[in-house]
Amino acid sequence: MLRYIIRRLLWMVVLLFLVSLVTFVIFYLLPSADPAVMRAGRQGSPELIERIRHTLGLDKPWPVQYYEYMKAVVLHFDFGYSYQNNSDVREQITSRLPATISLTLGSVILWLSVGLPIGIISAIRRRSRLDRLAMGGALLAISAPVYWLGLVLLYLFANDIGVIKLFPGAGSYEPLTENPGKWFGSLILPWMALAAAFAAFYARMLRSNLIEAMSEDYIRTARAKGLPEWRVVLGHGVRAAITPIVTVLGLDIGILLGGAILTESVFNVPGVGRLAYDAIQHADLPVIQGTVLFGAFFIIVANLVVDIMYAFLDPRVRYT
């Protein structure tokens, strides 16, 4: 197992290098605005542009630029400076991570605590009215674009623009460390918006997994043992049905930690996703590069964690 993890970690480093190289090449070779010209601002004289180009190191061949970029990343964990906001990329990303993590983990808790019970009830009350209602609702939640859902939630429940003034609206985010109460309040609506589709998706996934699991022989065994039905369902059925869900969950968390762009945008939660979005809009390469690397890092780590988790969840799986 340890060997396996070490091997995977080494692969992770290789992959991150590849990801960084690909992003770098894409954004350098594809036509887009010259960062030096952008920095020079209005009618910058050629001398000025040249000076900026030199300062930013843009006059060197791109492999050299890439090498220097990666050197700074590896040696100093320095991701460079944003052309657009003129601020340190690492600082921008790390200062935004808490918001993204808050948004992600909170909505994970929400969607699991809503989606899983619904999935279980739907599976064991299959074809009942309750099941049909829940699955109909789930289909709706999955189809609703998160941006649209965010707007609807704001127009319904935000305390500034909502019909029923219930929860803090867009732009009310405060860091947990500064004001836990406001932090929680400000994230209620974003959590709901982000969690809705996931809750629906997980409910459907658990339902179908559980229906399948409940027809397994070991469920019959558990019943034959005389276990109460709830223990048969939760202890034996759900235990088996949840394993593939844990895998998906791990990846979903990884992806969301890379930034929940739409939710962060609608609710103006200052997270990594919004940063990446703005950076792409402005062809701000260092920020794009930084957010892509962070996102890739989370996804790769999530993959690894999922694979390791799987070995614990399913004792038949062994890595060497």
Added chain:
Amino acid sequence: MSEPLLAVEDLRVRFHTEDGVVGAVDGISYTVERGKVLGIVGESGSGKSVSSLTVMGLSRGSNTDISGRALFEGRDLLTLGSDEMRRVRGNDIAMIFQDPLSSLHPFYKVGKQLVEAIRAHQDVSKEAARTRAAELLALVGIPDPRGRLDNYPHEFSGGMRQRVMIAMALANDPKLLIADEPTTALDVTVQAQILELIGRLREELGMAVIIITHDLGVVAETADEIAVMYAGQIVERAPTDRLFAAPEHPYTWGLLRSIPRLDTPRGEQLVPIAGRPPSLISPPSGCRFHPRCPYARARHAEVVPPLEPVPEDPGHEVACLLEPPTRRALWAALRDGAAPEDARSRIMGDTRAEAMAPVAQPVAAAAESAAPGTTENPT
């Protein structure tokens, strides 16, 4: 004789499915005495498993109609509430299944699964339950029982897994053990060991056993009595030695001819029963076996044979429309190696085609459609 441990009376189980109502079990009755072994034999789809699951209360559901009685120590299990039934399951009546690998939860150590079975019915500490679990593993002949508690099912061999299943079934000293195809998934040498184990445990623990199988060979050595099921009904019931010595039903003959036996001459082919089991949604009229029976007559498609005692053979019952002397003569011919059609023409003086032809065009057609694939003249 005292009251039987289990008396099943006119049990009927019907499932409502999208294709129609399936009469999986259609009015069967049998009894199991304390400490005795009953073998229920039949092809898959004959209702043998469903009847046992129904006794366990495991076939209940909104799509299931159950009628009849299943008296266990005088209590009708079919009328018990689900919680009362739960207390019977795994406690008074335990069950083991065909595929021990899929029947054990793959994610739990066997120790945990055993402890769970014990604690479902006994108020004991986890530690005490573990000790008991190790005893059970020892009882079923698993070496290093303590150590193996911490193994997962996939770390056992097939035979050992079935031993674990048996150990789990024995957790609460059941009075009746239902073994549903306990050896089917195992290889031949292991089969014998498992059957031997079941036999030994029955003697040591004094419990009754129902062995459900499609293979008469499995119950030949272990069962005291055998019931043969076909299409949801019992077609023949007899003490084991009588069934093997003087089987009365053509279906039983077919089953017997399909068992590999040590005395079967080399080169002689095993003869499977021709045709497929009938649909239980619209079973054949008359004798349900008639579309596949080499000895059927036109009348057999119309008259339902009752399960009747065999004359001069106490405890032996059969549901067959052939006259007892004809049956005996046919079996004698078959035992001597005759092919069914030869035996028929020799003893009954006709062929199946001739006998079925005059009256039965429409009936035969109906039977055909009910059981597609049935051939008129099986060889």
Added chain:
Amino acid sequence: MRKSLSLAVLAVLAGVLLMALAACGSDSNDKSSSNGSSSGNGSEFNAALPASDQKKGGTLTVPSVESFQHLDPGQAYFQLDYMVDYAVHRSLYYYKPDNSETAVPDLADGDPQVSKDGKTVTVKLKKGIKYGTNKNVPGVTGSEVKAADVKYSFERTSKPSVPNGYVSVYFPFEGGPSKGIETPDDHTLVFHLAKPFGATMAKALVMPITMPIPERYAKKFDADTPNRYDTHPDEQAFTGPYMIQSYSAGKSLTLVRNPNWDGATDTRPAYVDKIVWKMGADPTVRDRQVLDGQNMVNGDTLAGPTVKRAATGAKDQISFSPLGNRYVSLNTQKKPFSDVNVRKAVAAVLDRRAMQLARGGALVGDVATHFLPPGLPGFEEAGGMEGPGFDFLKNQSGDLKVAQDYMKKAGYSSGKYNGPQIVMYGDNASPAKDTTLVVQRGLEQLGFKVKFNQVEHSAFYDTCQTVAKVKDKIDVCANPGWLPDFFDPYAMLNAVFNGEAIVPQNNVNMSLFDDKKINAEMDRAAELTGAERAKAWGEIDKQLTEQVASIPWFWDKQANLQAKNVHGVIAKWNAAWDLSWTSIK
């Protein structure tokens, strides 16, 4: 070009708004945008002017979609950056929000003195203006602004850490800032210019580059790239009524009162106590918050549907301010558009009304008839809304007949172009994309075969502003626009159309228009003042229009929205809120 917003992004999001509005069952019927050329700031909307009954106190919240770029006054050029810099610093001169014709002295004491030869400009400074800082900086906090500090503001732009494109364009110091700026005493600045440019340079003294930066404090920041004076603007030394208390790039900015600011020396009332700026907002949500909420004004461009909605349902909350123009640039140094008659033909065929509609209708701007936008000196002199009256711009919906006549004059006897394919560049995102498609249609009506390269907005500018990429290769740059750097026709026309201002890169003269006579007239007009100046530039505007230096088609109006309890004041010159004048009711 002062940078305004990239509207492309907003338009994408705005599309979704319609869905949301529909879902909430609100009506978004739009009756006002259907017709014609209302002029600028009609009285039916919020005038957004200062009033005598404005009150002090309160906290103003400013949500914006975009973020700041450079809050260092030496580098600022973005509309948002200006909004903050003018609240926390004092430039030599300053436009009162309702009067962008005449700047008033701010740091300066009295008007600039321009020498007769136009080569020397002298500015006196007020005494007793002091720096405020967030954290106490010995020797800086509470110290007086001296002439050397303003000089240093210019000097530091020669360092790599302070890129600034303005100094070389508007401040042609004799021998550079170090030699060209004299400080005979602590309160006198003497600017020596390399050419007789004093009249225009005096106008440019309103720019953020004239905000004082003490060398003794900023020197250590300026030694490094990136410059901490820019990346950590809360560490700046402030002279304005407010200070940047905290700043988090792309997230938030907080302004509080500057304790060392003395209102007696300033014209700004500085009503509110605190200003909280929040970036990264979703335009749709932000607009709704301002519309329904309290204590808020928008920080940047509103979503299109909001403008229409507020224009019918919340007229007292929305205001419209003219700003800048849009035009189609035809390469005047390459066939076929080197022929003025072909250019006139294209101008004639262009359906500018359709382009206005594609852009968002009359609410977001008027169909242009020449270059100088409404309100700018020279606008009336060039013909006002009606324009100079050339036949090829007469019909706003285009006139094929006139166009074909000009084609014939250019030697295309059929009235249709029959030469090789032409190359056009334009944005690939709405609404700019939609207007360029109208251009393409017009060209095709005249027989042009158009190879249309649609690229991302910044790539469009990058390409069309590089002379080498345009000169022999591109015939049409379809969607440029221009905002004046300060409120003066020179800033509007010179950079864009003076052939002498063509530079290899970052060249804003996309049509490569270079008319010796007009160049000379521009140089001359740069030296004029007052009514003469307006008249001369109006005349230049007419000539540029006649020569089709580009095809003017739009005068933008920027919509701004205030919450019900806010008395917003628009700085006309910036077409954005003046934070020092806006108050809570």
